[in-house]
Amino acid sequence: MEFIFYFGDVFTPVNFGLLLLGTIGGLILGATPGLSPTMAVALLIPFTFQLEAAQGLILLGAAYTSTVAGGAVSAILLKIPGAPANIATTLDGHTMAQKGEGAKALQLSFLSSAVGGIFGVLLLIFLTPVLAQWALAFGPSHLFWLAILGVTVIGSLDSSSVVKGLLSGCIGLWLATIGFDDIMGAQRFIFHPALGGGINIIAALIGLFAIPQVITMFAKGRRNDGAEVIRVQKHPISGAVRELMKNKRAMGIGTITGSIIGLIPGVGGQIAGLVAYDQSKKFSPDQHKFGTGHPEGLVAAESANNAMVGPSLVPLLTLSIPGSPTAAVLLGGLLIHGIFPGTDLFDNHPDVAWTFINSMLIGQVLMCLFGLYVAGMAAKVAQVPHSVMAAVVLGLAVFGSYSVQSSMGDVYVMAGLGVMMYFLERFGFSAAPLVLGLILGPIAESNFIQGSMIASATDGMAPYFFGGTLNIFLIVVVIASIIYSAWMELRARRYTSKEEIMA
Amino acid sequence: MSDMSLPRVQHIIGSGVVAAVGIWVTWVSYTQQPSEAFLFPRLIATVFVVLALWTFAKACLGWTRVGNGLSLRQLTNLAPGLLVALIYIFWAARGLGFYTATAIAFFILLSLYDPAPHGEARSWVRRIIITACFMAVMYGLFALLLKVYTPREIFF
Numbered sequence: 001m002e003f004i005f006y007f008g009d010v011f012t013p014v015n016f017g018l019l020l021l022g023t024i025g026g027l028i029l030g031a032t033p034g035l036s037p038t039m040a041v042a043l044l045i046p047f048t049f050q051l052e053a054a055q056g057l058i059l060l061g062a063a064y065t066s067t068v069a070g071g072a073v074s075a076i077l078l079k080i081p082g083a084p085a086n087i088a089t090t091l092d093g094h095t096m097a098q099k100g101e102g103a104k105a106l107q108l109s110f111l112s113s114a115v116g117g118i119f120g121v122l123l124l125i126f127l128t129p130v131l132a133q134w135a136l137a138f139g140p141s142h143l144f145w146l147a148i149l150g151v152t153v154i155g156s157l158d159s160s161s162v163v164k165g166l167l168s169g170c171i172g173l174w175l176a177t178i179g180f181d182d183i184m185g186a187q188r189f190i191f192h193p194a195l196g197g198g199i200n201i202i203a204a205l206i207g208l209f210a211i212p213q214v215i216t217m218f219a220k221g222r223r224n225d226g227a228e229v230i231r232v233q234k235h236p237i238s239g240a241v242r243e244l245m246k247n248k249r250a251m252g253i254g255t256i257t258g259s260i261i262g263l264i265p266g267v268g269g270q271i272a273g274l275v276a277y278d279q280s281k282k283f284s285p286d287q288h289k290f291g292t293g294h295p296e297g298l299v300a301a302e303s304a305n306n307a308m309v310g311p312s313l314v315p316l317l318t319l320s321i322p323g324s325p326t327a328a329v330l331l332g333g334l335l336i337h338g339i340f341p342g343t344d345l346f347d348n349h350p351d352v353a354w355t356f357i358n359s360m361l362i363g364q365v366l367m368c369l370f371g372l373y374v375a376g377m378a379a380k381v382a383q384v385p386h387s388v389m390a391a392v393v394l395g396l397a398v399f400g401s402y403s404v405q406s407s408m409g410d411v412y413v414m415a416g417l418g419v420m421m422y423f424l425e426r427f428g429f430s431a432a433p434l435v436l437g438l439i440l441g442p443i444a445e446s447n448f449i450q451g452s453m454i455a456s457a458t459d460g461m462a463p464y465f466f467g468g469t470l471n472i473f474l475i476v477v478v479i480a481s482i483i484y485s486a487w488m489e490l491r492a493r494r495y496t497s498k499e500e501i502m503a
Numbered sequence: 504m505s506d507m508s509l510p511r512v513q514h515i516i517g518s519g520v521v522a523a524v525g526i527w528v529t530w531v532s533y534t535q536q537p538s539e540a541f542l543f544p545r546l547i548a549t550v551f552v553v554l555a556l557w558t559f560a561k562a563c564l565g566w567t568r569v570g571n572g573l574s575l576r577q578l579t580n581l582a583p584g585l586l587v588a589l590i591y592i593f594w595a596a597r598g599l600g601f602y603t604a605t606a607i608a609f610f611i612l613l614s615l616y617d618p619a620p621h622g623e624a625r626s627w628v629r630r631i632i633i634t635a636c637f638m639a640v641m642y643g644l645f646a647l648l649l650k651v652y653t654p655r656e657i658f659f
Contacts, residue, residue, distance in 0.1 A: 050649060161569040163554055166522070170551040174528055186540035189531060218584030219577040222618050329537045385618035388633060389608045392590055398596065398605065399641060403651040408597060415592045427517040445543040450653030452542065
């Protein structure tokens, strides 16, 4: 119950102001198609340099929560999901809006997001300290396998091709080795002076998430694809609350499904929403109404994608393993303040950890309150032409990456990685495993070197890295995740693709 | 070149480049000294090169199922924007000054991709206003609020 002691810290004028700013800004950014939560959080990191660690995390956490919820606005009013997490929301949400129930759909979406989100953050509050203590038992070999697990799980589960996902992870791990070696001081793979200090994580994150989006907007040309926003009629909030109470089963299924999926590294909100929608349909007596503007489907999808947010931070805050690309970006936000997740965070910086987690809880309520009022404005932002969006995001990416260390080298790295990622994405590679490799690479390497030293002084490499229950368990999970994903990839060819669902 | 063969050729080129990088990384990892500094890169490089060559072989055999490549239309659409962005980042930001280069690049990109007709005076005024507003926000955020010192070369 330590979190209660730090509740008051959320309400200091600066902290609460940042929470409001992150929430409102996140709702607007989330509603903008093409601005994913990960990209929004990455672009915000440079603004947190001059803030204290807790303040920076409050801003980033609020933006993360609200962008996921804000994505529902464009999903409902434009049939364009603001974020991948909102794909399932379009299925019934947009149909409701077409039937003149746009306001009701938005209200239901924010209310169910808040319920799911609060449950998810409570799970984060109660699970994190327990797991952080458990993490104390981890030695270098376990941490090495955990880092590898982080890359392989995301590489295999987040990509449409297992081989390309794992290859992306390898590219990320290799990029992490560029620069001077920590122990011997040897130069490794420095083929340009800008890489002398290694690859700056923040510049890399901005490049990998923002630049491919900018080039994708360029590739659309001068086409005017501004979607038409469906106008909403007024609807009493009390009516939406009553409707939500009628859909308790869908809300329960969505919340539990989202929370469980959030805990699994690599399985994002997109999957949480779709699985919750599917499960809710299976258990509903009104199965035939799903897809025709049925509130049950909307409630299940939205409660799931926000319930996923809190649990997705559990592996990050306990084991330093970011469970999702957005969590990886948040890890970057922690590292720039010299704070390492795990026991260090809860033992040495409990004020930072708990103020951040508590702010996410309050943020869910604020997101719901403001979401209902900002929705109209957010829908207008969603109509901003892509020519303006591309130029704005490019400008922010350049200024943001430069401000990390006032270095043009970081801007070059950002641009180089961004352009490379765009072309890699066109050939089926995914940014998420590459980012995870880049972030987890130093953790994997330092523990591998430490482990090698211990192993050479004791039993040797094989017994040290491949022996012991925990090592074997982690290795089995690594192999199982790859085999499972390969099997799913073969099966998936029979299933409807995401594009077909959207059509 | 037919539309069907275009992605296949692109996949061969794309995965070929990745495989070449993989081979280079492996070669460097196994030949550079001190070997202790390259212990972890060797581990990564081995997996990297195996997966990269596998992907390349699949592309050559036409077995690639993921990734649509780029159509000629997409390439011609993105080329001018990408060129402006690269000139802005790799030369103009340093050569002209950060804010001047950003304003010029922003305005050019806006003009290149704005669906509004280029012959209309009103649309040009709108683009100038949007550019001015964006620059004011960027200056306020980075120069005044975050106090980031940016390169100021020929111009501001």
